[in-house]
Amino acid sequence: MSNYANTKDELDSLKERLPKWLEASKSLSTGGKVASYIPELSKAPQQALGIHIIDASGDSVSAGDCGLSFTMQSISKVFTLLLALMDNGEKAVFDKVGMEPTGDSFNSMLKLELVQPGIPFNPLINAGAIVISSLIAGSGPDEKAERTLQFFRSLSGNERLQFDLAVYQSESETADLNRSMAYFLKDNGVLEGNVHDVLDVYFRHCSVQAQCADLARMALVLAYDGTDPITGVNLVPRRYVQIAKTFMVTCGMYNASGEFAIEVGLPAKSGVSGGILTLVPGRYGIGLIGPALNPKGNSISGVHLLETLSKELDWSLF
Numbered sequence: 001m002s003n004y005a006n007t008k009d010e011l012d013s014l015k016e017r018l019p020k021w022l023e024a025s026k027s028l029s030t031g032g033k034v035a036s037y038i039p040e041l042s043k044a045p046q047q048a049l050g051i052h053i054i055d056a057s058g059d060s061v062s063a064g065d066c067g068l069s070f071t072m073q074s075i076s077k078v079f080t081l082l083l084a085l086m087d088n089g090e091k092a093v094f095d096k097v098g099m100e101p102t103g104d105s106f107n108s109m110l111k112l113e114l115v116q117p118g119i120p121f122n123p124l125i126n127a128g129a130i131v132i133s134s135l136i137a138g139s140g141p142d143e144k145a146e147r148t149l150q151f152f153r154s155l156s157g158n159e160r161l162q163f164d165l166a167v168y169q170s171e172s173e174t175a176d177l178n179r180s181m182a183y184f185l186k187d188n189g190v191l192e193g194n195v196h197d198v199l200d201v202y203f204r205h206c207s208v209q210a211q212c213a214d215l216a217r218m219a220l221v222l223a224y225d226g227t228d229p230i231t232g233v234n235l236v237p238r239r240y241v242q243i244a245k246t247f248m249v250t251c252g253m254y255n256a257s258g259e260f261a262i263e264v265g266l267p268a269k270s271g272v273s274g275g276i277l278t279l280v281p282g283r284y285g286i287g288l289i290g291p292a293l294n295p296k297g298n299s300i301s302g303v304h305l306l307e308t309l310s311k312e313l314d315w316s317l318f
């Protein structure tokens with residue numbers, strides 16, 4: 001768990017080494033593809049790669065294209081899970097979503113029909129995250145989405161976080177697969193409420209716009225078991241953070257989670273915008289963006305950079 005006794009020395013050494021590692025990983029971007037099934041996402045710069053690493057005293061190091069704004073997409077699912085757990089408790093949440101990886105792609109609905117009782121396998125695949133959206137407390141989609149945004153703001157310490165309405169609109173207009181999944185879940189009695197309203201909350205939380213520093217700060221709260229170490233404020237009960245981090249290890253990188261656990265060995269969550277949020281428990285929160293994706297939907301250069309960091313600094317938990 002790290003070659004360095006304290007994070008300050010490690011961050012100092014990273015200031016010199018990180019830019020070189022980042023350049024080496026960046027060259028892999030040409031072999032990846034920017035997501036285009038949500039048309040607005042295809043505008044992202046294919047070659048970009050940026051990373052921000054922050055420790056408990058607020059010291060940080062960043063490299064590359066950290067000024068790039070992007071939408072959280074599936075990374076938001078970790079935090080809507082936390083909010084749903086805080087709103088409903090464990091039992092109500094896990095009556096409706098399972099705790100197991102699927103081995104299938106993030107938008108697959110294959111197992112919903114094959115495996116009874118037909119609840120999504122976990123909260124980080126699309127089907128599971130849509131059910132989680134239905135569990136967020138609020139009088140209607142506007143209040144639910146607003147509560148979610150406020151929660152993300154408190155975790156990131158950034159009151160200016162906003163929805164990217166162009167990406168929200170673009171996803172909402174093209175999400176036939178998610179829509180069919182939601183109707184199927186409703187028919188099965190898993191998803192309650194109005195399908196249109198539930199999906200509206202889901203598309204909105206996927207469209208929250210952030211930068212690497214925002215993801216890093218949110219990850220830092222997870223790295224410190226639910227308490228923001230910079231402010232000392234407890235934001236999430238420790239037990240729920242434990243659940244979320246376990247899902248990040250087993251399902252956070254979709255059907256590449258096993259390989260990521262072997263090669264990097266840290267809890268992480270990716271999104272189709274090319275973002276990755278990861279953490280070194282008790283040490284760092286890390287936010288990364290690299291829009292070019294590998295065939296499994298994870299940032300191709302981003303995964304490579306995290307492999308380098310973990311190996312060079314001995315960060316793996318295992």
Ligand code: DON
Nearest residue numbers: 073074106206270271272297
């Ligand atoms: O529902 C979707 O397809 C997107 N809003 C989120 C998917 C995503 O980020 C999966 N990532 N690897």
